[in-house]
Amino acid sequence: MKKTIITVVGHDGVGIIAKICTYLANNNINIEDISQTIVHGYFNMMMVTDMNAASKPIGDISSELEQIGEEIGVIVRCQREEIFDSMHRI
Amino acid sequence: MINIFEVNETNEMIEKENLDVRTITMGISLLDCISDDINVLTDNIYKKITSSAKDLVKVGKDIEKEFGIPIVNKRISVTPAALVGGSACRKPEDFVQIALIMDKAAKECGVNFIGGYSALVSKGMTEADEMFLKSIPAALAATDRVCSSVNLGSTKTGINMDAVRIMGDMIVKTAELTKEADSLGCAKLVVFCNAPDDNPFMAGAFHGVTEAERVIHVGVSGPGVVKTALEKVRGENFEVLCETIKKTAFKVTRVGQLVAKEASARLGVPFGIVDLSLAPTPAIGDSVADILCEIGLEKAGAPGTTAALALLNDQVKKGGVMASSYVGGLSGAFIPVSEDQGMIDAVEAGALTIEKLEAMTCVCSVGLDMIAIPGDTKATTISGIIADELAIGMVNQKTTAVRIIPVIGKGVGENVEFGGLLGHAPIMSVNNFSCDAFVNRGGRIPAPIHSFKN
Numbered sequence: 001m002k003k004t005i006i007t008v009v010g011h012d013g014v015g016i017i018a019k020i021c022t023y024l025a026n027n028n029i030n031i032e033d034i035s036q037t038i039v040h041g042y043f044n045m046m047m048v049t050d051m052n053a054a055s056k057p058i059g060d061i062s063s064e065l066e067q068i069g070e071e072i073g074v075i076v077r078c079q080r081e082e083i084f085d086s087m088h089r090i
Numbered sequence: 091m092i093n094i095f096e097v098n099e100t101n102e103m104i105e106k107e108n109l110d111v112r113t114i115t116m117g118i119s120l121l122d123c124i125s126d127d128i129n130v131l132t133d134n135i136y137k138k139i140t141s142s143a144k145d146l147v148k149v150g151k152d153i154e155k156e157f158g159i160p161i162v163n164k165r166i167s168v169t170p171a172a173l174v175g176g177s178a179c180r181k182p183e184d185f186v187q188i189a190l191i192m193d194k195a196a197k198e199c200g201v202n203f204i205g206g207y208s209a210l211v212s213k214g215m216t217e218a219d220e221m222f223l224k225s226i227p228a229a230l231a232a233t234d235r236v237c238s239s240v241n242l243g244s245t246k247t248g249i250n251m252d253a254v255r256i257m258g259d260m261i262v263k264t265a266e267l268t269k270e271a272d273s274l275g276c277a278k279l280v281v282f283c284n285a286p287d288d289n290p291f292m293a294g295a296f297h298g299v300t301e302a303e304r305v306i307h308v309g310v311s312g313p314g315v316v317k318t319a320l321e322k323v324r325g326e327n328f329e330v331l332c333e334t335i336k337k338t339a340f341k342v343t344r345v346g347q348l349v350a351k352e353a354s355a356r357l358g359v360p361f362g363i364v365d366l367s368l369a370p371t372p373a374i375g376d377s378v379a380d381i382l383c384e385i386g387l388e389k390a391g392a393p394g395t396t397a398a399l400a401l402l403n404d405q406v407k408k409g410g411v412m413a414s415s416y417v418g419g420l421s422g423a424f425i426p427v428s429e430d431q432g433m434i435d436a437v438e439a440g441a442l443t444i445e446k447l448e449a450m451t452c453v454c455s456v457g458l459d460m461i462a463i464p465g466d467t468k469a470t471t472i473s474g475i476i477a478d479e480l481a482i483g484m485v486n487q488k489t490t491a492v493r494i495i496p497v498i499g500k501g502v503g504e505n506v507e508f509g510g511l512l513g514h515a516p517i518m519s520v521n522n523f524s525c526d527a528f529v530n531r532g533g534r535i536p537a538p539i540h541s542f543k544n
Contacts, residue, residue: 044098046094058156059156086347087096088092088096
């Protein structure tokens with residue numbers, strides 16, 4: 001099934017993952033994988049999620065996650081996996 | 091599975107290097123709209139366009155949101171108006187009615203440009219074609235979103251010099267009729283040799299007669315992505331340079347292919363082609379000229395520019411063709427002056443002239459594009475410039491074009507501001523020695539010997 005990639009970039013702080021994960025749980029979105037790293041001093045996290053059973057369309061989820069990111073001072077992006085697959089996999 | 095570094099690379103391209111899909115263009119055939127009554131014809135055109143493209147902008151925005159990739163323009167191209175209107179139009183003003191209805195339909199659909207106010211006269215003109223050419227200035231002055239193009243020559247047919255002469259006049263008339271807006275009408279008018287039927291980019295997009303009922307074409311871009319990739323291989327040899335451009339072009343084009351397939355599926359309209367182009371914008375870091383500088387030139391226009399551009403154009407194609415199942419349109423590097431900050435800088439520094447730009451068009455995808463020239467330039471001089479550019483296309487079996495703006499009331503050294511994606515430009519000097527006797531000969535230039543391949 002189609003996967004969706006959520007990325008979080010910004011200064012590290014308390015409760016970033018908690019806030020995002022709570023939102024995902026409330027909207028029936030399953031997290032399948034989480035990885036994180038520090039790039040140029042910035043906290044960098046990627047989640048692979050399954051939104052097939054999500055309670056809202058992906059466009060709305062993307063907007064709401066963006067808004068949550070703004071509230072806690074990080075950039076949150078939600079994109080369908082195909083854009084990365086098409087660019088990096090033959 | 092995709093890893094965090096790959097995800098970051100893609101997102102950096104989008105955020106910092108201006109990677110975007112430049113346009114989703116829906117081609118719509120208007121051949122079934124034809125009537126001998128102008129009112130019936132315009133009604134049919136409006137209904138066909140607005141019903142075909144009613145969801146185009148929404149679908150474009152949905153895809154942007156879901157994939158996180160900006161899709162800058164959503165546009166429409168239609169069957170050349172000279173063909174569609176040939177039966178109904180008795181005078182140039184009738185053709186203007188078609189332009190007005192195209193403009194109205196474009197606004198209703200929410201697209202920023204509609205192409206196809208066009209004629210194909212590479213060998214000869216019908217009476218309707220000639221009337222159509224004469225309607226172009228009034229049509230561009232009366233509309234906001236309509237783009238016009240005329241194919242004046244091809245490798246197979248030679249160059250229609252009668253039409254070249256008329257278009258020199260029409261470019262000057264268009265400039266005069268839109269002089270209040272710095273002759274902006276001419277920025278929406280392009281003449282071609284070997285015009286492609288499936289070009290998604292304006293001002294030259296039209297829906298060719300060889301195309302299907304409706305079709306989705308996508309134009310990709312990404313000069314900033316190529317420039318950034320090349321920053322990492324400074325000082326390396328040409329092999330490394332070319333490999334880097336190819337790999338980058340591949341990645342950029344794959345995004346275009348994805349968007350094209352997705353848009354096609356959601357709109358229920360067949361996928362046509364991906365146009366693999368490096369299309370600059372006036373935004374800083376989105377410049378083809380900057381790539382040429384990164385390859386090793388102080389300014390675009392310096393000795394070595396034509397070679398660097400030839401290399402760039404070729405590698406973009408080599409990287410791009412493997413990334414898409416159907417490649418078409420113009421596919422290559424664009425070198426518009428006003429739409430590329432690096433080009434503007436090069437002109438202002440005295441590094442780049444029209445003659446050098448002409449040489450550059452021999453090896454890249456389009457032609458003399460978005461060049462502002464003095465408003466008092468003679469129509470025959472413009473026809474001469476067009477003939478030169480078309481000859482390059484005809485002999486080299488490639489598309490060439492001229493989109494030149496004689497800015498009424500302005501001269502060399504002054505600036506002109508077109509706004510938005512069309513940018514701004516310094517007025518460039520033109521060689522003013524006369525070509526009147528050449529342009530006024532009449533008739534056509536025969537097709538070159540190497541076109542006889544049957």
